[in-house]
Amino acid sequence: MIATIVGTGLIGGSLAISLKEKGVANWILGVDQLEANLQKAQELKIIDEGASLKDAMQRSKLIVLAIPVDALLQILPTILDNAGPEHVIMDVGSTKEKILQLVAGHPNRGRFVAAHPMAGTEYSGPEAAIKNLFTHKTMVLCDVKNSDEDALEVVENMVDKLQMRLVYMNGVEHDLHTAYVSHISHITSFALALTVLEKEKEQGRIFELASGGFESTVRLAKSSPDMWVPIFKHNRNNVLDVLDEHIHQLQQMRQLLDSEDYETFYKLIQKSNKIRKILK
Amino acid sequence: MIATIVGTGLIGGSLAISLKEKGVANWILGVDQLEANLQKAQELKIIDEGASLKDAMQRSKLIVLAIPVDALLQILPTILDNAGPEHVIMDVGSTKEKILQLVAGHPNRGRFVAAHPMAGTEYSGPEAAIKNLFTHKTMVLCDVKNSDEDALEVVENMVDKLQMRLVYMNGVEHDLHTAYVSHISHITSFALALTVLEKEKEQGRIFELASGGFESTVRLAKSSPDMWVPIFKHNRNNVLDVLDEHIHQLQQMRQLLDSEDYETFYKLIQKSNKIRKILK
Numbered sequence: 001m002i003a004t005i006v007g008t009g010l011i012g013g014s015l016a017i018s019l020k021e022k023g024v025a026n027w028i029l030g031v032d033q034l035e036a037n038l039q040k041a042q043e044l045k046i047i048d049e050g051a052s053l054k055d056a057m058q059r060s061k062l063i064v065l066a067i068p069v070d071a072l073l074q075i076l077p078t079i080l081d082n083a084g085p086e087h088v089i090m091d092v093g094s095t096k097e098k099i100l101q102l103v104a105g106h107p108n109r110g111r112f113v114a115a116h117p118m119a120g121t122e123y124s125g126p127e128a129a130i131k132n133l134f135t136h137k138t139m140v141l142c143d144v145k146n147s148d149e150d151a152l153e154v155v156e157n158m159v160d161k162l163q164m165r166l167v168y169m170n171g172v173e174h175d176l177h178t179a180y181v182s183h184i185s186h187i188t189s190f191a192l193a194l195t196v197l198e199k200e201k202e203q204g205r206i207f208e209l210a211s212g213g214f215e216s217t218v219r220l221a222k223s224s225p226d227m228w229v230p231i232f233k234h235n236r237n238n239v240l241d242v243l244d245e246h247i248h249q250l251q252q253m254r255q256l257l258d259s260e261d262y263e264t265f266y267k268l269i270q271k272s273n274k275i276r277k278i279l280k
Numbered sequence: 281m282i283a284t285i286v287g288t289g290l291i292g293g294s295l296a297i298s299l300k301e302k303g304v305a306n307w308i309l310g311v312d313q314l315e316a317n318l319q320k321a322q323e324l325k326i327i328d329e330g331a332s333l334k335d336a337m338q339r340s341k342l343i344v345l346a347i348p349v350d351a352l353l354q355i356l357p358t359i360l361d362n363a364g365p366e367h368v369i370m371d372v373g374s375t376k377e378k379i380l381q382l383v384a385g386h387p388n389r390g391r392f393v394a395a396h397p398m399a400g401t402e403y404s405g406p407e408a409a410i411k412n413l414f415t416h417k418t419m420v421l422c423d424v425k426n427s428d429e430d431a432l433e434v435v436e437n438m439v440d441k442l443q444m445r446l447v448y449m450n451g452v453e454h455d456l457h458t459a460y461v462s463h464i465s466h467i468t469s470f471a472l473a474l475t476v477l478e479k480e481k482e483q484g485r486i487f488e489l490a491s492g493g494f495e496s497t498v499r500l501a502k503s504s505p506d507m508w509v510p511i512f513k514h515n516r517n518n519v520l521d522v523l524d525e526h527i528h529q530l531q532q533m534r535q536l537l538d539s540e541d542y543e544t545f546y547k548l549i550q551k552s553n554k555i556r557k558i559l560k
Contacts, residue, residue: 118488118489118490118491119491119492120491120492120493121492122493137491138488138489138491140489165488167488167489177480177482177485177489178489180475180476180479180480180485180486181476181480181485181486181489181490181491181494182489182491182493182494184472184475184476185472185493185494185497185498186493187530187533188468188471188472188497188530189497189552190533190548190549190552191468191526191529191530191533191552192464192465192468192526193552193553193554193555194529194548194551194552195460195464195522195525195526195529196460196461196464196555197551197552197554197555198525198529199460199521199522199525200457200460200461202457203558205457205460205461206460206461206555206558206559207558207559208398208418208445208447209398209418209420209447209457209458209461209462210398210461210558210559211398211399211400211417211418211462212399212400212401213400213402213462213465213466213500214461214462214465215559216496216497216499216500217465217468217469217496217497217500218465218555218559219496219559220493220496220497221552221553221555222553222555222556222559223549223553224553225546225549225550225553228549229542229545229546229549232537232542232545233540233542236537236540239537240534240537240538241479242475242479243530243533243534243537244534245475245478245479246471246472246475246530247527247530247531247534249471249474249475249478250467250468250471250523250526250527250530251527253467253470253471253523254520254523254524254527257512257516257519257520257523258520260513260516262509262512262513265509265512266505266509268470268474269470269503269505269508269509270505271474271477272469272470272471272473272474272477272501273473273501273502273503273504273505274473274477275473275476275477275486275498275501275502276502278483278486278487278490279486279487279490279495279498279499279502
């Protein structure tokens with residue numbers, strides 16, 4: 001199968017590597033707004049060939065859209081306009097409700113499979129693409145009842161070959177749960193970096209004192225605003241809701257520390273420790 | 281040299297392993313309130329022998345106190361009372377000001393070296409002890425002018441053999457900078473876990489959707505309240521100060537999202553990205 005990756009960055013590039021390695025595709029076309037990305041992706045042997053979107057759609061069966069969710073909103077309707085029964089169009093966006101609403105009534109809606117692999121790193125661009133990024137991670141497929149059976153089968157087969165765990169949700173559920181489990185983590189990490197940069201005027205101290213713990217909580221703050229602002233925009237209501245809860249939890253901890261109620265503070269930490277059981 | 285580790289948990293146990301491996305000590309005595317910890321530490325060959333504190337002080341030169349900072353406050357004066365010119369007493373506590381104040385006028389103050397290795401994991405107990413925990417990490421030594429030269433030399437030599445980066449500070453600076461770089465990370469992580477546990481009533485979803493990013497920001501929330509409540513208590517003023525800044529940053533992000541000012545939101549994320557340059 002010939003597959004096209006639109007957006008040859010971290011996710012698109014890593015997927016290209018895996019599709020080839022796991023035998024899902026034997027030739028990968030890359031499409032990217034940035035000529036430099038295409039060149040880099042080819043140099044790194046992530047893609048076999050750069051192409052225009054038009055050319056890529058003529059030549060390939062599977063088209064994966066690995067671009068920021070705002071760009072996805074702009075491009076997806078046109079791609080579906082030009083899709084035929086031979087095409088499978090899949091996205092990998094971090095929000096789903098707006099995208100699914102947008103294409104809900106499209107005559108070629110069935111060729112589209114809405115997907116979100118729960119995997120990534122804080123880096124971006126083709127250089128950030130890595131092998132096995134998706135192995136043993138979760139792939140969420142949304143509103144699959146609106147995808148044609150054969151298109152869904154192509155994607156499910158890929159998920160299987162990539163050794164991913166498959167989860168089905170509707171778009172509304174997806175955006176709610178990812179706000180809780182993924183989007184809020186990024187907000188806290190961005191805010192933590194801003195906090196430390198604001199308070200720690202002696203920046204050399206940050207480098208000296210940063211242990212694994214600090215690096216781990218702050219690493220998502222290296223993530224690209226080009227990717228994340230559109231996500232927060234699309235999922236604004238859910239993010240605001242979980243952010244309110246998070247600010248409330250911090251205020252509660254602040255109040256307990258201020259009033260020196262260490263007993264309740266202890267119990268709160270114990271309660272937070274329950275995350276141990278859930279994560280493994 | 282015979283060394284004693286008081287508190288054979290994550291830090292004490294890992295240090296015991298390194299002292300032996302790097303040739304700093306050839307025999308390790310373990311002292312622990314919990315008999316089970318001692319047995320486990322011996323079984324895992326982390327220590328050579330369990331001992332009482334009294335016995336251990338008679339037999340060893342270097343005594344490392346790797347216990348929670350509240351327990352340290354209680355035990356350190358007695359240990360100094362019984363220390364002779366042959367002893368070097370070192371702690372590894374995460375706060376310093378209160379401890380240094382406590383022993384400031386002690387006649388044997390010179391035998392004490394206040395140390396804080398910027399290393400750890402979210403786990404605790406002897407089973408959590410690991411090799412090379414300290415390699416290439418920072419060791420902060422505080423108020424060294426109040427330690428006897430020969431005692432300081434023993435510790436500096438250890439730091440060198442452990443291939444650690446050495447940083448000197450006074451206790452007040454130490455507590456300020458660690459509040460910014462280490463303690464606040466733990467607060468944000470505990471609060472994030474509480475947020476997610478509060479919002480995500482379908483706990484299975486957390487496990488399914490948790491990617492590396494979520495795991496990394498929330499992992500410190502597995503940390504023990506026995507260790508952390510005393511730290512927050514000792515460093516209350518600095519922690520409250522940085523926590524206020526953190527809540528302020530989150531409120532600012534919340535306000536920008538609420539008013540849909542995505543341009544300023546974008547700039548804030550870009551600003552937080554500066555952490556990239558500082559961390560490497």
